[in-house]
Amino acid sequence: MLRSSFRFWIGTLSVLLALIVWQGVVAVGLAPGTLVPPPASVWLAFLDILRHGYRDTTLAEDVGATLGRALAGFGLGALLGVPFGLWLGMSRRAAAAFGWIVQFLRPLPPLSFLVLLILWLGLGEASKIALLTITAFPIITSASQAAVRSVPNLQIAVARSLGATSGQVFRHVVLPASLPMIFTGLSIALAATFSTVVAAELLAANDGLGWMVLSASKFLRNDVIMVGIVLLGLLGMALSRLLLLLDRRVVHWRGRA
16 A cells, blocks of 8 residues: 555656646747647646537547547457457467468558558448457457467366366366466557557547547647647556456456465
């Protein structure tokens, strides 16, 4: 408890120090206020957007649009990627058949698919969610496959020697041993998905925080741009924190001897 409190106050002080440095840089003229708006201007812009919205959209609508797209794409990627990756890890034949396809998709920049998806699915939500699913799927699949492959053969052999069936070995040995690495893959995929949703909104959207940043740049509203950047950072931190809490609840034995 004391250690958590210490981390909280250290983190709070570092944020305050960053704000003071930011304000000082503008105040002494190292950066013009028109290009680098001071924290007070950003705060006032945030309050204005909170009360009146931005270009016919409320702040809640923009946050909800970005969050909804990210969660939908990430959720579909996890729903497809985890069982598919477990299958690849359990079956050598499946890994031989589909492994190269997954490895081909994993390093590709997700935005390279965006133009094709827009041509196929239009400018609506379907193309964006499909893009985010493509972003998350190969990362989660690879992590799930590697997690199964990392399970010690001795554990499986002991379970089988005690009479466990293949299904019981999977449920009670393979899956629990794989969960820590699977959650690590989910965390990486969530960060990649969130980054991609912002980029997708920059290119093809009429709402969302990424769209708000791009729209504000056209009108030289650097204060609104900073509001969008800060909100995106906070939203990304919140999503990562929620996934970490889920990790700790599901993989409650992580880190224990």
